[in-house]
Amino acid sequence: MIYLAIGAAILWFLVGLGRGKAWSPRREWRFLSAGFALAAFAAAAYVGIRGAWEISIVLVILGLWLVTTARLNPAAPAAPSPPPQPSREMSLKEARSILGVGPDATPKEIKAAYNRLIRMAHPDKGGTTGLATQLNAARDRLLGG
Structure with a gap:
């Protein structure tokens, strides 16, 4: 009996490797x-036929517990929250301060400052969505977009 269990475990492992999908402990x-x-x-049936009813009852209870855990569905992952929206209109002074440009900055300078900052503050590069949102709002405010 133990050889069947070991063989089934090895077969399960090899089939899992051959699928090429990510391993999911839940599934x-x-x-x-x-x-x-x-x-x-x-x-339980085998042991019950042999006359060991106590062990058979324990195995049936174990089997019922395993069936209930196999039927449990994993919790659905939480949906990501949308990025925060600015609550008010940003002033020109705030927009210049965020991008680090002066009042006489040209659109080319504004775009260059935005590109330099967004490379560091983008959420894909380790930044936060709040900071990226502020940079986008400042650029849009200064460029009139």
């Missing part, structure tokens, strides 16, 4: 739990 546990439940029920 894999469902299949493994169902297989162990079937094995527990088969062992």
Whole structure:
């Protein structure tokens, strides 16, 4: 019996490697739990026929528990929250301060300052969505877009 369990575990591992998908402990546990439940029920029947009713009852309870855990659905991942929207209109002085440009900056200088800052503050590069939103609002305010 132990050789069948070891063989099934090795087969499960090799099939999992061959699929090429990311390994998900939740999904894999469902299949493994169902297989162990079937094995527990088969062992309970075998032991019950042999006359060891106490062990058979324990195996049936174990099998029922495994069946219930195999049926549990994982919680759905939470939807990402939308980026914060500016609550009020940004003044020209605030926009210049955020981008670090003077009052006589040309559109080319404003774009260059924005590009330099957004490279560091973009959420994909480790920045925050709040800072990227402020930079976008400052650029739009100064360029009139």
